[in-house]
Amino acid sequence: MSSKVTIKDIAREAGVSPALVSFALNNSRGDNGERRYKVSEKTAEHILEVARRMNFRPSDVARSLRSKKSHTIGVVLSDISNPFFSNIARCIENEAFRRGYSVIFGSTDENPVKFDRIVKTFIDKRVDGLIIVPCEGCRETMGYVTELGIPGVLIDRDIEGIEASRVMLDNVKASEMAVERLYGRGYRKIAMISYDMDLSNIRLREEGFRRAMEGLALAGDGLKIYYVSYEDIRNSSSEAVSGIDFNNTEAIVYATNSLAIEGLKALKNRIGENVTDNIGIVAFDGSDAFDLCPSHISYIRQPITEFASRSLELIIRRLVSGEETVETVILEPEFVE
Numbered sequence: 001m002s003s004k005v006t007i008k009d010i011a012r013e014a015g016v017s018p019a020l021v022s023f024a025l026n027n028s029r030g031d032n033g034e035r036r037y038k039v040s041e042k043t044a045e046h047i048l049e050v051a052r053r054m055n056f057r058p059s060d061v062a063r064s065l066r067s068k069k070s071h072t073i074g075v076v077l078s079d080i081s082n083p084f085f086s087n088i089a090r091c092i093e094n095e096a097f098r099r100g101y102s103v104i105f106g107s108t109d110e111n112p113v114k115f116d117r118i119v120k121t122f123i124d125k126r127v128d129g130l131i132i133v134p135c136e137g138c139r140e141t142m143g144y145v146t147e148l149g150i151p152g153v154l155i156d157r158d159i160e161g162i163e164a165s166r167v168m169l170d171n172v173k174a175s176e177m178a179v180e181r182l183y184g185r186g187y188r189k190i191a192m193i194s195y196d197m198d199l200s201n202i203r204l205r206e207e208g209f210r211r212a213m214e215g216l217a218l219a220g221d222g223l224k225i226y227y228v229s230y231e232d233i234r235n236s237s238s239e240a241v242s243g244i245d246f247n248n249t250e251a252i253v254y255a256t257n258s259l260a261i262e263g264l265k266a267l268k269n270r271i272g273e274n275v276t277d278n279i280g281i282v283a284f285d286g287s288d289a290f291d292l293c294p295s296h297i298s299y300i301r302q303p304i305t306e307f308a309s310r311s312l313e314l315i316i317r318r319l320v321s322g323e324e325t326v327e328t329v330i331l332e333p334e335f336v337e
Contacts, residue, residue, distance in 0.1 A: 007021045021051075070128055072104060073104075074125070074127040075089060079109060084304065085107075106118035108135050110135045112136060131152070131311050132155070133157060139159055152315075155168070156168065167331065169331050169333055174205065175211075178212075182251045185280060190251045193259055194227055195228055205255045209225070226243060237265070260283035282297075282299060296337070
């Protein structure tokens with residue numbers, strides 16, 4: 001007797017993922033009668049033809065189990081060791097528990113291959129929805145999520161052209177606030193240290209820096225933005241600081257808290273322990289590492305609780321209503337002296 005044909009066998013033969021085969025075969029629907037996930041007619045027909053050719057016989061029990069909601073939400077973060085993301089994770093988990101949902105987490109480390117694997121593993125686990133911090137190179141995976149019709153919310157970073165709800169900080173305003181506060185303290189020669197990454201939040205923070213500098217007529221000699229590599233942040237931060245002419249730089253705006261933490265170490269090596277006595281600094285988000293500085297570090301506070309509550313609200317609203325609505329929520333930054 002030949003061995004039983006599995007979903008993985010069909011996926012291999014059809015050249016698609018097991019999750020896509022499962023969705024096509026089970027045609028699963030939510031409580032409102034609508035399909036939980038969408039599969040294009042062409043793809044579905046191809047999968048079904050392969051399944052028929054291989055004499056696949058699904059189990060009725062397994063089919064009924066797969067049609068139910070899991071009440072689980074997958075959360076994909078970029079770096080769980082970063083306090084900003086770990087605090088968002090904790091808030092999402094607490095709010096989800098209160099509303100009767102479980103949460104599973106994955107951390108991509110800004111790696112698109114890891115991102116793809118985590119997302120597809122979550123889909124295989126039949127999560128009801130996804131809350132995602134995108135990374136560079138993840139557009140194809142996000143397109144796959146959209147194709148399946150899985151409810152999703154992008155947080156912190158955007159991807160143009162992807163049909164998903166979003167919860168974002170007003171990043172342009174945040175950088176403008178940073179420059180304007182430094183200007184109000186008497187600083188005129190202001191630089192920015194940013195990542196050399198194609199991420200929407202980074203680009204928008206740089207745009208806010210440019211707008212503020214030009215609006216205050218501080219960009220006469222050209223904008224000074226120094227770029228750091230995420231893959232080698234420690235050495236790259238040291239190189240960026242080494243390239244700064246401190247005779248012509250009075251203050252620095254750091255585009256993220258991780259950049260500020262490594263940057264402070266590099267600045268101490270370059271100009272001494274009392275960093276903020278010699279140069280003005282504004283970071284994004286606070287950090288326990290800032291307590292190591294003799295002087296206080298100002299920063300832009302992002303509303304972590306709102307990131308968590310609003311993203312979860314959008315997911316659950318979509319799951320309950322079944323409506324395929326896309327919403328964008330823009331959160332306000334706060335300057336902390």
